[in-house]
Amino acid sequence: xxxxxxxxxxxxxxxxxxxxxxxxxxxxxxxxxxxxxxxxxxxxxxxxxxxxxxxxxxxxxxxxxxxxxxxxxxxxxxxxxxxxxxxxxxxxxxxxxxxxxxxxxxxxxxxxxxxxxxxxxxxxxxxxxxxxxxxxxxxxxxxxxxxxxxxxxxxxxxxxxxxxxxxxxxxxxxxxxxxxxxxxxxxxxxxxxxxxxxxxxxxxxxxxxxxxxxxxxxxxxxxxxxxxxxxxxxxxxxxxxxxxxxxxxxxxxxxxxxxxxxxxxxxxxxxxxxxxxxxxxxxxxxxxxxxxxxxxxxxxxxxxxxxxxxxxxxxxxxxxxxxxxxxxxxxxxxxxxxxxxxxxxxxxxxxxxxxxxxxxxxxxxxxxxxxxxxxxxxxxxxxxxxxxxxxxxxxxxxxxxxxxxxxxxxxxxxxxxxxxxxxxxxxxxxxxxxxxxxxxxxxxx
Amino acid sequence: xxxxxxxxxxxxxxxxxxxxxxxxxxxxxxxxxxxxxxxxxxxxxxxxxxxxxxxxxxxxxxxxxxxxxxxxxxxxxxxxxxxxxxxxxxxxxxxxxxxxxxxxxxxxxxxxxxxxxxxxxxxxxxxxxxxxxxxxxxxxxxxxxxxxxxxxxxxxxxxxxxxxxxxxxxxxxxxxxxxxxxxxxxxxxxxxxxxxxxxxxxxxxxxxxxxxxxxxxxxxxxxxxxxxxxxxxxxxxxxxxxxxxxxxxxxxxxxxxxxxxxxxxxxxxxxxxxxxxxxxxxxxxxxxxxxxxxxxxxxxxxxxxxxxxxxxxxxxxxxxxxxxxxxxxxxxxxxxxxxxxxxxxxxxxxxxxxxxxxxxxxxxxxxxxxxxxxxxxxxxxxxxxxxxxxxxxxxxxxxxxxxxxxxxxxxxxxxxxxxxxxxxxxxxxxxxxxxxxxxxxxxxx
Numbered sequence: 001x002x003x004x005x006x007x008x009x010x011x012x013x014x015x016x017x018x019x020x021x022x023x024x025x026x027x028x029x030x031x032x033x034x035x036x037x038x039x040x041x042x043x044x045x046x047x048x049x050x051x052x053x054x055x056x057x058x059x060x061x062x063x064x065x066x067x068x069x070x071x072x073x074x075x076x077x078x079x080x081x082x083x084x085x086x087x088x089x090x091x092x093x094x095x096x097x098x099x100x101x102x103x104x105x106x107x108x109x110x111x112x113x114x115x116x117x118x119x120x121x122x123x124x125x126x127x128x129x130x131x132x133x134x135x136x137x138x139x140x141x142x143x144x145x146x147x148x149x150x151x152x153x154x155x156x157x158x159x160x161x162x163x164x165x166x167x168x169x170x171x172x173x174x175x176x177x178x179x180x181x182x183x184x185x186x187x188x189x190x191x192x193x194x195x196x197x198x199x200x201x202x203x204x205x206x207x208x209x210x211x212x213x214x215x216x217x218x219x220x221x222x223x224x225x226x227x228x229x230x231x232x233x234x235x236x237x238x239x240x241x242x243x244x245x246x247x248x249x250x251x252x253x254x255x256x257x258x259x260x261x262x263x264x265x266x267x268x269x270x271x272x273x274x275x276x277x278x279x280x281x282x283x284x285x286x287x288x289x290x291x292x293x294x295x296x297x298x299x300x301x302x303x304x305x306x307x308x309x310x311x312x313x314x315x316x317x318x319x320x321x322x323x324x325x326x327x328x329x330x331x332x333x334x335x336x337x338x339x340x341x342x343x344x345x346x347x348x349x350x351x352x353x354x355x356x357x358x359x360x361x362x363x364x365x366x367x368x369x370x371x372x373x374x375x376x377x378x379x380x381x382x383x384x385x386x387x388x389x390x391x392x393x394x395x396x397x398x399x400x401x402x403x404x405x406x407x408x409x410x411x412x413x414x415x416x417x418x419x420x421x422x423x424x425x426x427x428x429x430x431x432x433x434x435x436x437x438x439x440x441x442x443x444x445x
Numbered sequence: 446x447x448x449x450x451x452x453x454x455x456x457x458x459x460x461x462x463x464x465x466x467x468x469x470x471x472x473x474x475x476x477x478x479x480x481x482x483x484x485x486x487x488x489x490x491x492x493x494x495x496x497x498x499x500x501x502x503x504x505x506x507x508x509x510x511x512x513x514x515x516x517x518x519x520x521x522x523x524x525x526x527x528x529x530x531x532x533x534x535x536x537x538x539x540x541x542x543x544x545x546x547x548x549x550x551x552x553x554x555x556x557x558x559x560x561x562x563x564x565x566x567x568x569x570x571x572x573x574x575x576x577x578x579x580x581x582x583x584x585x586x587x588x589x590x591x592x593x594x595x596x597x598x599x600x601x602x603x604x605x606x607x608x609x610x611x612x613x614x615x616x617x618x619x620x621x622x623x624x625x626x627x628x629x630x631x632x633x634x635x636x637x638x639x640x641x642x643x644x645x646x647x648x649x650x651x652x653x654x655x656x657x658x659x660x661x662x663x664x665x666x667x668x669x670x671x672x673x674x675x676x677x678x679x680x681x682x683x684x685x686x687x688x689x690x691x692x693x694x695x696x697x698x699x700x701x702x703x704x705x706x707x708x709x710x711x712x713x714x715x716x717x718x719x720x721x722x723x724x725x726x727x728x729x730x731x732x733x734x735x736x737x738x739x740x741x742x743x744x745x746x747x748x749x750x751x752x753x754x755x756x757x758x759x760x761x762x763x764x765x766x767x768x769x770x771x772x773x774x775x776x777x778x779x780x781x782x783x784x785x786x787x788x789x790x791x792x793x794x795x796x797x798x799x800x801x802x803x804x805x806x807x808x809x810x811x812x813x814x815x816x817x818x819x820x821x822x823x824x825x826x827x828x829x830x831x832x833x834x835x836x837x838x839x840x841x842x843x844x845x846x847x848x849x850x851x852x853x854x855x856x857x858x859x860x861x862x863x864x865x866x867x868x869x870x871x872x873x874x875x876x877x878x879x880x881x882x883x884x885x886x887x888x889x890x
Contacts, residue, residue: 041785042782042789155633158633184629221693222479224609226612247691251695262773263774268778270782270787270796274803278807285767285771285811286811299758303759307752313761314741318740321733332707333704335703366731
């Protein structure tokens with residue numbers, strides 16, 4: 001977005017309560033649907049509705065498709081049946097797939113009933129695949145030819161309107177199965193009557209429709225093409241995945257990971273209603289409360305010691321924090337490695353050795369520093385010794401769990417990015433407190 | 446990667462000390478350079494060197510380019526001057542740009558001296574741009590024609606070998622300035638003598654070479670093309686950015702963000718030497734130690750209270766943890782919003798109101814739960830009241846800082862993903878301890 005547009009959008013957002021309609025009209029002319037979607041997401045709910053009222057009818061469907069699900073639903077809920085009717089009057093299969101989850105079931109049925117037969121067939125095929133399968137998101141802007149076509153047929157086809165991202169023509173057999181791709185560029189200078197199969201790119205791959213979004217995206221790191229065909233079990237050509245879809249899915253994937261690490265949903269609306277937002281976050285807080293009580297329980301085992309040596313209570317956060325930070329460094333490296341495919345069961349052992357050595361070195365280094373500071377602070381060398389030992393143990397345990405927790409979660413098919421850090425912190429907190437207060441009970445009473 | 450290859454790679458990694466050369470030879474035939482790079486990164490350093498010895502000479506440069514910088518450097522360090530000489534005997538500008546940071550300066554000079562004049566000019570132009578500018582990473586596989594060319598010139602050009610991702614021909618004026626793009630597909634069925642300018646796509650954009658990688662990637666979310674031209678200040682065509690580069694840069698961007706959140710570097714080698722790895726992580730641990738001591742100091746203010754009411758020491762982690770978790774939820778939502786451009790100074794106020802309301806609701810809810818549990822646990826209703834009040838205050842402060850900390854960091858041009866969470870935890874820890882122990886001193890002594 002140009003700075004100028006950004007500034008004018010800021011002005012719009014600032015006008016919050018009473019939307020400046022003239023300003024919107026002026027700005028919106030230069031905006032793509034995804035920019036309008038972002039603008040709407042940036043507005044508190046009332047202002048969002050006002051702004052939405054300004055979006056021209058013909059742009060509305062495109063804007064809704066670009067919005068995150070929750071913000072989109074906030075608009076769709078306000079539709080009366082007439083505007084809903086207008087909205088769904090002319091949807092294609094891909095658009096309906098995107099919007100279906102935000103629409104009432106009967107509206108989806110009406111939209112389907114109004115589609116032409118081909119689009120309906122597309123919809124039904126795509127809807128079979130679940131949310132993590134690429135088959136669900138294909139588009140159908142394909143340039144297809146029967147496999148026995150010739151160069152002249154291809155040239156005729158290319159003179160018509162050609163969909164974006166068309167760098168290959170795709171061949172299909174009589175039953176609609178994908179039968180190879182011909183690079184458009186190879187057509188130049190070829191005799192009219194040459195069969196297209198002779199120009200076929202033999203290395204050209206197709207994507208199974210059941211492939212996960214993540215893996216489908218990876219295919220684009222090798223394939224040097226602008227779009228890949230997506231086929232079902234029997235090889236039937238269902239549609240295509242473009243590089244733009246790959247870029248979009250990548251954004252969503254990473255976005256979801258980031259949000260999941262704080263127990264949030266990628267589709268969450270920035271201005272979700274307070275009640276709904278509170279309820280959702282309460283779950284995550286509740287899970288974390290359990291782990292916090294676990295840590296408290298561990299401390300509670302040593303009430304007597306704490307009463308006599310209050311310095312231990314003062315220093316507890318240092319032990320817990322050093323373990324938590326050291327552990328999260330290892331955890332992050334391992335989660336990344338698992339995601340990239342750098343880490344398999346085969347190299348866990350050498351990795352564990354390395355992380356334990358790194359933890360050992362840093363443990364000893366910081367144990368010395370912390371031991372000396374604590375010893376001086378409380379004028380008690382023995383407190384220094386106790387915290388130093390606790391730090392060494394806790395950082396070593398942190399390294400160990402930083403490697404093992406995500407590897408085990410992955411084995412159990414639980415996303416380590418989601419729950420790895422809660423589990424790790426629980427381990428380092430409990431171990432840290434027990435070791436520190438336990439050693440304190442042994443040496444300081 | 447097919448499962449079969451993955452399995453055989455696992456076998457290779459498992460063979461750790463003595464690499465199975467036959468197995469490698471068999472596997473590697475099916476591997477792309479980036480897969481070999483990943484395999485090498487997955488191996489402990491000794492096994493990595495053995496495996497590297499098996500990589501055929503003609504694949505080596507491509508593999509090195511695909512590797513993360515630190516792992517790559519671990520291989521390059523072992524090169525004797527003869528193999529280094531062989532490696533750099535035939536580099537193009539893009540490859541040398543990628544490898545330059547891992548090579549000794551004099552080796553780069555030799556490589557430059559051996560390049561042909563055109564490649565050297567490309568290198569020198571790209572090297573002017575810094576690491577975050579797209580100008581540095583362009584490739585030079587362009588199909589260019591003078592702007593007064595005709596359809597027949599284009600067709601002649603297209604009959605030769607055409608670089609991947611060519612969906613447009615680019616026109617340049619006499620001085621080499623970008624003068625528009627012609628979609629290859631529009632050429633079909635056009636008369637030979639038609640000037641290409643008449644087929645030009647008038648909406649076609651070019652990217653300024655100084656544009657940041659992140660913004661350059663965004664351009665591909667709107668442009669429906671497989672490659673975009675990159676131009677310097679004066680409009681001179683420097684090279685191109687393909688969708689594949691966009692996908693690669695996106696991966697690296699998010700990867701870097703993830704690693705930065707734990708104080709790590711994206712280029713970090715999974716099997717970095719223990720000393721180096723320890724030294725790097727020590728910095729982050731040191732920063733966090735300071736914040737932990739700050740929390741300890743806050744607790745230390747209440748030593749007298751803790752001695753008399755040891756239950757407070759036991760419950761401290763609950764107050765700190767609830768604040769930390771609630772804060773990190775808000776923080777994550779805001780960091781995501783800032784990255785997407787959803788949040789500007791214009792909507793910070795309504796956002797703050799919303800997050801404070803959510804925090805207020807959850808604060809009250811969990812304050813009740815925790816208050817009751819704590820009251821029963823220590824058979825003291827007053828302890829329940831004290832912790833309940835502390836939880837309400839700390840969750841509200843968490844919501845406030847969760848919004849303001851990242852927004853301020855962004856204003857100061859500090860990446861909130863890097864330091865946001867350290868600052869936030871410090872705030873919630875210190876505030877939590879002071880409020881909890883302060884209230885304890887007031888009501889329980």
